[in-house]
Amino acid sequence: MASVQEQTILRDPQLFYWILFPITIVMVLTGILRHYATVLMQSAPQKQDIRAIREQRNLLHGIALRTNLNQLSLSSFTARKNYLVAAYNRGEFLKDQENKGKPPANPMTDPAGMDQMMNMLKGNMAMMVPQTLIMGWINAFFSGFVIMKLPFPLTIRFKSMLQSGVMTRDMDVRWVSSLSWYFLNLFGLRPVFSFILGNDNAADQMAAQMGGMNPAAGAGMFAPGQDPHKMFLAEAENLEVVGGQHEWVLDGVIERLLAAHN
Amino acid sequence: MAILSTLLSYLSSHPSPLRLPQTSQYLSQQAPIFLSSSDSSKDTQETWIVYEQLLLSCLRTGDDASAKLCLERLSDRFGRDSPRISALVGLYEEAAAKDVRELESVLKGYQDILKEDPTNMPIEKRHIALLASLNRTEDAIKALTALLNHSPNDAESWSQLSSLYYTQGMYPQAIFCLEEVLLILPNAYNMFARLGEINYISAQGTNMDGLIESVKHFARSVELCEWYLRGWYGLKLVTGKILELNRADKAGGIERKKIEALNEMATKKLAEIVGKANRRERGWGGFDEAEVEAAKALVDSSDVKTVR
Numbered sequence: 001m002a003s004v005q006e007q008t009i010l011r012d013p014q015l016f017y018w019i020l021f022p023i024t025i026v027m028v029l030t031g032i033l034r035h036y037a038t039v040l041m042q043s044a045p046q047k048q049d050i051r052a053i054r055e056q057r058n059l060l061h062g063i064a065l066r067t068n069l070n071q072l073s074l075s076s077f078t079a080r081k082n083y084l085v086a087a088y089n090r091g092e093f094l095k096d097q098e099n100k101g102k103p104p105a106n107p108m109t110d111p112a113g114m115d116q117m118m119n120m121l122k123g124n125m126a127m128m129v130p131q132t133l134i135m136g137w138i139n140a141f142f143s144g145f146v147i148m149k150l151p152f153p154l155t156i157r158f159k160s161m162l163q164s165g166v167m168t169r170d171m172d173v174r175w176v177s178s179l180s181w182y183f184l185n186l187f188g189l190r191p192v193f194s195f196i197l198g199n200d201n202a203a204d205q206m207a208a209q210m211g212g213m214n215p216a217a218g219a220g221m222f223a224p225g226q227d228p229h230k231m232f233l234a235e236a237e238n239l240e241v242v243g244g245q246h247e248w249v250l251d252g253v254i255e256r257l258l259a260a261h262n
Numbered sequence: 263m264a265i266l267s268t269l270l271s272y273l274s275s276h277p278s279p280l281r282l283p284q285t286s287q288y289l290s291q292q293a294p295i296f297l298s299s300s301d302s303s304k305d306t307q308e309t310w311i312v313y314e315q316l317l318l319s320c321l322r323t324g325d326d327a328s329a330k331l332c333l334e335r336l337s338d339r340f341g342r343d344s345p346r347i348s349a350l351v352g353l354y355e356e357a358a359a360k361d362v363r364e365l366e367s368v369l370k371g372y373q374d375i376l377k378e379d380p381t382n383m384p385i386e387k388r389h390i391a392l393l394a395s396l397n398r399t400e401d402a403i404k405a406l407t408a409l410l411n412h413s414p415n416d417a418e419s420w421s422q423l424s425s426l427y428y429t430q431g432m433y434p435q436a437i438f439c440l441e442e443v444l445l446i447l448p449n450a451y452n453m454f455a456r457l458g459e460i461n462y463i464s465a466q467g468t469n470m471d472g473l474i475e476s477v478k479h480f481a482r483s484v485e486l487c488e489w490y491l492r493g494w495y496g497l498k499l500v501t502g503k504i505l506e507l508n509r510a511d512k513a514g515g516i517e518r519k520k521i522e523a524l525n526e527m528a529t530k531k532l533a534e535i536v537g538k539a540n541r542r543e544r545g546w547g548g549f550d551e552a553e554v555e556a557a558k559a560l561v562d563s564s565d566v567k568t569v570r
Binding site for chain 1: 413414416441446477478481482484516
């Protein structure tokens with residue numbers, strides 16, 4: 001049986017020092033730079049108005065009453081429920097009571113929403129700009145170089161991943177091109193960054209992309225564009241509904257305790 | 263071991279060091295060592311938590327020099343305008359104030375800050391605490407209700423308002439506030455026991471419905487936490503009271519048999535706790551000594567009665 005012929009390519013060992021290392025080092029350094037640039041560019045979290053805080057927390061109060069209603073006796077619960085439902089229906093806790101029935105303002109013109117979008121834009125820019133620059137740099141100087149050979153065999157599917165920039169059909173998959181090395185670095189440096197910069201670093205591509213997918217997660221419960229009055233009305237209705245299912249935890253507690261300890 | 267990790271492990275095994283004098287004394291003794299060590303210049307989250315705890319402990323034990331140093335480093339790092347730091351600064355000024363006049367000026371400072379930024383919760387709370395410690399309970403209650411109007415989901419404030427109402431003898435209001443705490447922390451067994459205590463006190467030892475209510479709260483408290491000394495203590499005390507008052511088969515809708523069984527159970531548990539705590543068994547060291555002593559007295563007194 002004929003043994004598989006190993007492909008040998010004669011490489012200048014200097015390729016190793018002048019391409020592999022520079023790409024890696026530049027990637028690490030830009031990652032660190034990006035982290036600090038993001039930290040610098042972040043604007044301080046905007047202070048909330050006391051009326052906005054009041055609006056949010058009073059809604060949370062209703063939610064707490066609804067979820068933990070069984071801790072109270074029926075009379076205590078009903079008194080609280082009646083108070084909250086009446087206040088919610090009146091719109092007593094609203095931030096701006098004049099705008100009660102009006103449609104919500106356009107999120108584009110809301111200054112709080114603008115601020116948030118600006119922050120997102122800054123984050124995206126900090127990610128896109130260096131990526132574009134480095135990719136351009138690698139394409140201009142190192143395109144077409146085969147710089148290393150992996151010590152293990154791979155299937156043909158990996159060819160497009162490992163040999164981008166080198167259009168050779170017959171080359172073994174184990175050879176890695178410089179552009180591919182860049183991509184490997186881009187996604188594989190996460191542990192290095194968390195080692196250097198700590199866990200919450202902004203250099204991490206993955207975290208940035210995840211954050212980009214769900215920007216509303218950090219924005220609190222009142223996303224711009226939602227009508228708080230409607231939320232209050234809905235909560236008032238929830239409270240009315242849940243009132244029918246009240247069951248005090250202290251009912252039968254003596255029997256439960258006696259049963260548990262006998 | 264480095265001082266920072268020593269302190270961190272101490273803090274994780276004693277999560278609220280201000281509760282006991284020994285723990286805060288230990289921390290304040292460590293403070294100068296920590297402040298002069300190289301660990302104190304690390305800029306990590308843990309370091310600053312340690313700084314804050316040391317500051318509080320030093321203020322408590324009267325080591326104002328170390329406290330000032332801690333405070334300076336904290337404010338250098340985070341700036342004096344940060345709400346949390348400004349509250350610590352206020353706390354230091356309160357501790358360093360020599361007479362009521364100086365305290366009044368600190369109070370004035372708090373009011374100025376609040377006028378400028380009404381969302382500064384730490385300062386708002388300091389303001390209330392200072393009012394209460396100046397014996398201006400009414401003002402403190404007013405300020406607390408204002409705070410709770412915009413933040414009704416702050417359990418700490420509700421329970422403080424409850425204790426202020428309690429000192430004024432306004433028991434229904436105190437109970438109302440504790441119920442609000444339960445809405446936020448539904449499994450707070452200490453709050454159930456506290457509700458039992460206030461119900462018992464407001465029943466004046468004669469109102470049967472109030473006593474039964476109190477028994478129920480204590481029962482819930484020990485149902486949630488099997489070894490809660492105050493819960494068992496209250497359960498025993500109140501059931502004993504009911505048995506004494508009422509000779510009928512039924513008291514407030516509960517059979518006498520059940521009350522007796524509860525009383526017996528509480529006696530057993532208390533005796534067990536007292537025994538284990540006094541023998542200093544492993545894992546039973548967390549009880550307050552005064553409370554264990556009181557429980558022992560209660561158990562002993564009831565023993566005498568049954569013998570008689």
